[in-house]
Amino acid sequence: MEEIAQKAAVYLAHKNLAGSDFEVTDLSRIHGGASRETYRFRARWTEGGERKERALILRRDPESSLIETARDVEFNAYRAFYPTGVPVPEPLYLETDEKWLERPFFIMEQVENCQAASPFGPDPYGPLADIIGEQFWRHLGTIAGQDPAAIGFAAASDYPALDTCWKVALDYWEGEIDGDALCPQPIAKGAIRWLRRNPPPPPKKIAVVHGDYRTGNFLYDDEGELKTILDWEMCHLGDPLEDIAWAADPLWAFNDPRPGSMIDRDKALAIWSEHSGIEIDPVALRWWEVFSAVKGLAIWISAGKEYEAGNNVDPIMAFSSWYCTDVHNRQLVGWMPDLIKAEGRS
């Protein structure tokens, strides 16, 4: 830790020519964030004759990640959304030169005095569930309602066609399953074949998709104010229903019928529609819900592969491969027979 603190201080001094006497203190690693090593720390420096201080977050690429994405995707998302009113931390520095901290990293504002909830226990928000749920779905609607080009996001991301964005997403995650599976995956493969036989109607618009918008990936304070939305590393352009389906996936609700253990589903979807300006097609949403379980399986399968190979031995990698794979497999076998019957094949 001490070595990282020293190197971070040197880097901050390099980036802040107006300041001097940089020091980094109280550096500690945050649990979770299996796609990046995440550290919180306090930076102190002298500027204009005054001693200054700021709480910051360092997100460094691990040697191997739960999600294989470039760190600039996440940093660019923060940069695009920071001026929009969607609560995100202020992004400060993106660094790809490995000379500073051995691996690429970025530094952003630390939003203090708030907490994240675990999706793997009952009723994580308690009496704050209603107030948090309203904000959770409102912010997701606001994200979907943004013009990607106007906020500067489109330039940093591939722009899929309306009628093929489902295929782009499915091809990617099926590729992850096929490439990383440690054993055959009959449930995922059966669900994927159903998804390909029954493509969703195209979205009305291509939107920014957060990619991992769920319980556990935002911070809130003691009054229930949602202070910041995190973990944008899977952010991309696509069908905005992808985010709804992922946020409402039963995995994040621990047997609670309320998506993410917050507010009722109908109310959540109504808030999202109001703030995105997008009407939800239930047939398309059902497709994206099945897709979400497949995407989840792909992530957990990849985590298991990285853990088994010894590339990333964070216990969360093994846990997600055991527990989350189990939940998503059971979810899909509960859904698929009815979906297949509804196809009406003779």
Add this chain to the structure above:
Amino acid sequence: MKPNVQTVMMRSFERILTDIAPHLSSEYAVGSSSVIGLMMFQTATEFERAADIRVEENAAMRKIFSGAVGILPTGDLRFRVEQAASSSDPSLKISELDRANDELTGLLIEIQAHAETVEGLEARDLETQIWDELARAATARRLPHPITG
């Protein structure tokens, strides 16, 4: 091996959650040790049932293969399905049961995908049988959680 593995795993899980994790000063260490404890809890269950689950799954897949031969055209897939239907587990070692399970599951995926392309009641019945077995197996493999059991 006494105390048995289940007991040791459960006691260790309790120890980590109540006596060790709360006294760690690093947030990362607390989180990681809690996850390790949770996996010990799940390992206690898995150790007891692992062989039983695999033997039952392998037998169920062989039974499906026996009934599926009729809808398969003569050729490589049918030959492999016939061979698999009459195969048996080499031993009760988990690694060997897993190897057999992987081979059978790979073949199950092939005949399921094939059945989806074939018209007729037999093919639909086969699809139903396969999804029923996948559901049964997924339920049998459900991992316990300390809160929900």
